[in-house]
Amino acid sequence: MTVKEDFINLPFFVENGWVKKTCPVCGRVFWTLNPEREKCGDQPCEPYSFIGQKVGVSVDSISEVRRMFIDFFEKRGHTSVRRYPVVARWREDVYLVGASIYDFQPWVTEGLVPPPANPLVISQPSIRLTDVDNVGKTSRHLTGFEMMAHHAFNFPGVNIYWANETVEFAYELFTRVYGVKPEEITFIYDMWSGGGNAGEDYEVIVRGLEVATLVFMHYKTDESGGLIPISNRIVDTGYGLERIYWLLTGAYNVYEAVFPEIVEYLRVQSGLERPQEEIMSKVARASGSLDYKKPLEALATLSNIAQSVGMSVNELKRYLEPYEAIYAIADHTRTLMWMIGDGIVPSNTGAGYLARLLIRRSLRYMRKLGLEMKLSDIIAKQIEKWRNDFPEYSEVQEDILDIIDYEEERFRETVARGEKVIEEIIKDSLDKGVKEIPGDTLLKLYESHGIPPEFLEERAAQRGLTVNTVGFYSKLAELKGRSAQAFKEAVRMQIDPSLVQGFPPTRKLYYENEKLFEFTAKVVGIIDGKYLVLDQTAFYPEGGGQLADTGYLEFDGRRCEVVHVLKVGDVILHEVRGELPAVGSTLRGVVNISRRLNLMRHHTATHVILGALRKVLGKHVWQAGALKTEDYVRFDFTHHKPITPEQAQQIELLANRVVWENRRVVKRFIGRTEAEQKYGFTLYQGGVVPEKVLRVVEIEGWDAEACGGMHVDNTGEIGLIKIVGFEKIQDGVVRVVFKAGEPALRYVQSRDFLVSALKELLKAPEETLVEKVAELMSRVDHLEKEVKRLKEQTLIGSLQQTVAPALTIGETEVYLIDSADAEPREVATTLGRLKPNAVVVVYGKDGKIAIKVGDRALSTYDARDIGRKLCEKLGGRGGGVRDLFQGRVDDVANLRKVLADVFGA
Known part of the structure; x- marks a missing residue:
């Protein structure tokens, strides 16, 4: 038999009375114990038939379903492994863990390091945003879910188990543990690929719902998607915890099953009635066919549902929208608990970008529902709900909520600023006669201004314009969800x-x-x-x-x-x-001894500072870049807020206490898996280390990282750590510059010299220096304002006496003025205040121009239009706002003639 036939005709099926069939809808091969079954049972081949039904055993909670799964496999020789963070710190190619196998790629799957146990069982929180536009709208889609899994790693000379045993495990689990009737289960044969690996698989279907996927990885995929056989054979299974619980409860949808307390809380706060049983049941049963990334197919399904309940499609959409918003918020807030709790700081790049996307979608839905509460209030309820399952998030609750509150505050500011941008987009579209605002405009609106496209959609609809937002967030998540290859520090000379x-x-x-x-x-x-x-x-x-x-x-x-x-x-x-x-x-x-010792002190001081940052600011702090030189360290880290002076002092004091305690700095080589199990994934603060054996540098009781750099033997050798300053370098990333050892001492001495020099200049004791400088600054500010006032008076007097309009167009006077030694903008704005019914054009010898349109003339003229026309005819460029344009032209000599042409005079 061929490899395919071997996987299809497994002994478990052949020897136990299973019937092999081909689905007439999707054409796939499947196995069933029900000889009357014709279709495979997967979506969209059959509707869900478990909604409102009793399927399997009764369970009290989703935690019980997880416990039953782990117990089943532990009794069958599997070692339970604690979940990994949802941030894939150990990988360069992805930001987030999307499945349990991500935990073991590429190191274990390629046989480079041993697995933490073999075989093992795990329940891994996973995040996938590529279907985010479906979340809340269909019954089954989640951005965050737990993938329960058992894995077996078969390496050359090591044979654990393979396909036949895996299928048998699945059958036993669902029938003996979860109480599903054998004839209600189908196994569909297919192929799977992901994360650079591939293999045959079986999808496990119960009454229309896919509850597990059993993958048998024994290929690598090349860039073109081709399959390359490998010697390792890996059992990669995925059982959907939420889906199994949904199946056993028979709820309308996965959200009502998994988040009933959150859903009910949001429903009450929104003032919504309980959804109608008939409508929700019919939507639920047909929801397996809903995919809003395929709008025409989704519309057809909704049309059938609407007809069956006596509603129009638009009526059904309006009815479902508030409930869909509640479901999406319930899903997003748990995913955010995982993301922020595992160390992601919202930003404009990487995993932080994806967290911000979910935050802004959640806030958008809350606004739509009219909820008068903070997003952090809902996340606090999620932390409480999952306290027994994930107690670690209770420990960092304060940090999680603080980050969410800060993001919400910034978003409100962003929306307020975006009102003007939205109006400009709509006006530009109307001026051009465009009926639909294109997708690239939506992307620019979100990427450059942080405004979700729905804000534009609402405003545009009022003006007769359409905005196509279908699949916007899913495409965005797919575009941003894969990491570029990790940054590699360039050496001065590349060597082949x-x-x-x-x-x-x-x-x-x-x-x-x-x-x-x-x-x-x-x-x-x-x-x-x-x-x-x-x-x-x-x-x-x-x-x-x-x-x-x-x-x-x-x-x-x-x-x-x-x-x-x-x-x-x-x-x-x-x-x-x-x-x-x-x-x-x-x-x-x-x-060079001096250089080496300074580098060693600075490198160890970096580990000390990082520990202090995490102690003072929170566990969300992660290294985002570093440069350790002989004279200073420049260290970038993730954080959402500016550092206060009090925090800066506390960080510096804490770091120096570690120095004074003279803690041992231990350097040892440890196998990758052993190191991860002992120290966790904060090992990779400096980024992914592509080695089987890690060099771990541990400051006892303080910090442990995989690091190849040079370090002192005891923290006391650092001598002194002095922070020079903090600054925000990009959204979600702060930079600290500090010095250690002799450079730190020299820096302190230089500060002392400056203080002494100031005391001498100001003739004041040290304790009054700040007061004296503030007094001087106040005087300087007063004098500068007085000088500006006098200059403006002189300019106004001169202009009133010597300037006459170059053109008069109706009631509007057009002035053309040589600014001489003054700034064109200064002259234009001054005369513009004097002449509210005028257009003032000012130029300088270097070609600079400024155009000011007076308040009364704004109803007729736009400074940007005038400036653009002048630049087109005279060569040049510029920009501005409606009442003020600034730029530069190449041909000042012909400015008067061209100005007349522009005004048609």
Whole structure:
């Protein structure tokens, strides 16, 4: 038989009376114990038949369903593994965990490291936003869900179990544990791929609902989607916790099953009646066919439902909309609990972008429902609801709610600012005669201004314009959901890896003794006439945010300078200046001690500072970039708010206490899986480390990270940490600059010198310096205002006496003025105040122009239109607002003539 036939004709089916059929609707092969069954049972082949029905055993909670699953597999030799964070810190290709197998890709699935247990069972919170536009509208879609799974990793020489046993496990679980009747189960054969792997699979269907997928991974996928067989055979299963609970309860939809308390709370707060049983049941049974990313098909399904309940499609839509909003909020707020609680800070990039998307969708739905509450109030209820399942979120509740509140406040400000942008888009569309506002405008509105397209949709509809928002968020999530390959720090000179092939790995003496500053080595090669390859070295190569060592090499009474060191694969290259030693010769290497010690102090101080940041600001703080130099450290981290002076002082004090406590700094090499289990995923604060064995740097009782950099042996060696300052560098990312050791002391001394100099200049004691400077600034501000007032009076007097209009168009006077030494804008705005019925055009010798339209003339003229026409005819560019245009033209000499043409005079 072929591989396909082997997977289809499993002994479990063949030997136990199962009937193999082909579905007449979808054409897929499926197995059933009901010989009368014709269709496979999947959607949209059959409607849901479990709504309002008693299916299987009675369960008290969703937690019980999870416990039953884990107990079943533990009794069958599986080790229970704690869930991973929903942020995939250990991977470069994705931001969020979308399935339980993500936890083990690529390291375990490729056989590079052992799994945490084999076989194992897990219930993994997972997030998928590619169907976000369907959430709340269909009965089944969620952005966040728990994927219960059992995994077996079959490696060469290690055989756990494979397809036949996996299918049998599924059958036993659903029939013996969950009480589903055997004849109600179908197994549909198919193919699956994801995360770079692929394999045959079986979808498990019960009364129309897909409740599990059983994947047998034994392929890798290439860039074109082709299948490449691999020696590892991995059982990758996914059982939908929420779907199984929904099945066992027979609720209208998954939201009513999983979030009944949240749904009821939002319904009452919204002033909604309970939904009508007949309508909701009919929607639920047919909802498997609903997919709002396929609007025509969804409309056809809604039309059938509407007809069956005696409503028009529009009436049905209006009836369902408030309930759909409630369902979406219930889903989104739990997903946000997971995302924010696991360390995501909303921002304009990466996983933070996706969190912000869900926050703004939730706020949009709340506004639609007229809910007078904070989004954080709902998330607080989610944290309470899931307290027993996820107690870790109760520990960081204050941080979660603070981040959500801050985002909501910013969103309200964004919406207020966006009113003007929306009006401009609508006006521009009407001026151009456009009936439908295009999708790229919606994307720009959201990306550049943070305004959800529904805000534009509402306003546009009032003006006879249409906006197509179908699938907008799903497309956005798909576009932003995959990580670009992680940033790799560039070395000064890129080296072709093929040039180091054939060289043995360089022995890394700097790891054996970080305070080894002199060594002997043998020259094994020279590349490009300036890169030395040695058999061993104490020179640290640039990487991990730390600069390379410098120093010199001595040989045969001569010497060359080491100016840079880089690592290519396992080979370390020394860039040198001066005469080169011969290949095969022995030399003495000397590392710049002062530079190395400063780099070591700064690198360890970075770990100390990170720990202090997380202690003071919260566990959402993650490294977002770092540069450790000889003189300072520039460290970027995720945080949603500006740092207050009090927080800055507390962080600095806490960091220095760790220095004074002289804690041990332990460096050890540990297998990847063991390190993750011992320290968790904060190991990857510095980013993904693509190694089977991790070098873990642990400051005892404070911080542990996978790090290849140079570190002191005890924190006391750092001496002193001095924070220079904090600044926000982008949305959701703050930068701290600090110094350690001698550079820190020199910085403090320089501050003392400045204070002494100020005391001398101001003739004041130190404690009154701030007061004296404030007094001087107040005086300067008063004098500057007085000077500005006098200049304006002089300018007004001069203009009133010498300026005459260049043109008169009806009641509007057009002035053309040479600004001389003044700024064109200053002259234009001053005369514009004096002449409210005028258009003032001011130019300078350098081609600068400013156009001011007086208040009364605004009903007839737009400064932007005038400026655009002038720039088209005279060459140049500019921009502005309705009453003021600024720019530059190439041909000032013809300005008067062209101005007359523009005004038709």
